[in-house]
Amino acid sequence: MKLIDKKYIDNTILLIVLLLNGSIILAQTALTNYGNLKVHNNGQIGFHIDVINDGDSVENEGFAGFYNQNNPLSFSGLNQMNFENFEVDVEDDLNLFTSIGVNEEVFFTNGRINTPRINPDVKFKFLNDNIYSGEGNNEHVDGYAQFNGDFEFSFPIGDDFEIKPLIIDNYNNSITYAAAYFKEDPNVPTTFTNSFDTSSFQPSLDVISTVEFWYFDGFKDLDLTLTWTSSSNISLTANNLTDLRIAGWDDIQKIWVNLGNTSTTGDLNNGTITSRIPNTNDYKIYTIASILKAGNEIVVYNGMTPDGDGLNDTLIIRGIEALPGNQLYIYNRWGRLVYQKDNYDNSFSGIANENATIKSDKELAAGTYYYVLKLPEQEDLAGYFYINR
Structure with missing residues (x-):
């Protein structure tokens, strides 16, 4: 077991109750919880092998982490686990086949948290206004992330080894949101049953990005921000930032809708675009688009x-x-x-x-x-x- 030295954890106390009316089996390749695993206040637990949770483990306190510098690790089983504070330090990534929730703080130390893109029900969940640190191109959620809270939140999501956050400011609406980033052409998405035709758009739009798109499951009106880097090839979409727009896919009309541009930051190589979305429940797929490029005819x-x-x-x-x-x-x-x-x-x-x-x-x-x-x-x-x- 690896103990983590965090300033807010009392390292003199290590209290882990592993059995409460159940059992835990430690095999060569995985730890399987059939009972009631619980980490108590100020306790610490480190998982160096795969974990299978077929029991109950949602009221954990203290600190938990996944650690391995040689092999990937996986978390699976029938039931979700929830932790208070959580760290990922797995060189070749932590693969989730069952959801994990965190109530306080997440530390992205090394490696990604991967969720299966063919199953959006499996998510890494940021619960109860929690926070995170250490995110980067090799440290993010590669797949679906979930957030519940009432303040501005930047989803640390990416695809492969590139992070492309989606940011929301939900104005004190304590609602559950989910997001994922896809580094692929929306015309030929690999994990959706339908495509998002970039030649079908409102007349006020001119170019829809074929480089990337975001999934976002919301409900209320909110400010939504998308990000881009040099790999986004924004210069192929617009000549200047004022022409950029957020576009949302209307799955009823089968058309990209112009959702506006209230502000932008950065330049054509790195930046953000924000717009007020009247009802995010109307759209699930978003990307960056532009209005008519300078020089084109009216x-x-x-x-x-x-x-x-x-x-x-x-x-x-x-x-x-x-x-x-x-x-x-x-x-x-x-x-x-x-x-x-x-x-x-x-x-x-x-x-x-x-x-x-x-x-x-x-x-x-x-x-x-x-x-x-x-x-x-x-x-x-x-x-x-x-x-x-």
Whole structure:
């Protein structure tokens, strides 16, 4: 047994109760708990071989760790184990086939905690607002992590030997969240039954990353932050940080949705993007995308069907978000102005807001309408579109 010298642990006390109405079998390759294993307050236990938990062990106190510098270790069995403070120091990783929960602090000393990506029910769980330290490219959760708490939390998740945190600020909502990072093309994911077509996206988007994506299971509205490094190839997605957006996969419409950009940090090699997500329950898959790249043409869609089905309900002008200071004017077939908006934001839904002869807020009839789009330091654009009802 390896005892860990931590400043908050009284090393003079080692009290481990291994048997309470049950039994523990120590075989050559694994320790199997069939009974009630418990680490008491200020106790310490180190596992140097595989552990199989078929008994009860969820009220542990003190300190526990997995240690091996020569071989990988595994944790499996019928039941989850919960620990108070927990360390991983396994050169070739700790592989979970059953969930482990930690209530206080996690120490990533060496090696990753791997969970099976084909089984999202197995997670490494950060319980009760707990914290961690020592995370890095070789020290993180490679697979699914879970968090329960009411403060900002950065999921120490990654894929292979690269950490790519997902960060949330859930504004005092004590809810359980889960996250995982996938270093793979969302068009051909290896552990999902469906793909996430990067050619299917809202008109306000232009490029969806084919390098990586994140899984996030949430519920409430919150600030969500994604991270990137040089391996993310962000320069293939956008020319500058202001064009970046968080995109979420709408599994009903089968389309990537523009979830905005409230702030960014860093540069095209390393940085973060944050956006306020109104309801994270609407999406499970997220990645980094961009609006129309600088130099691409503005595209005005020539049809809209404002019937409330969520498809083509507004007049879409692709790339307009990249051109602040624009002005949109819409006229009916008699040349009367029926709509005007500065800094158009793809919000025209067929409702008039101009012209004394047409009641403001009146639903415009089906038919052909004409637009003039004034762009800063560019020639005006003009054309027509249809409203179909």
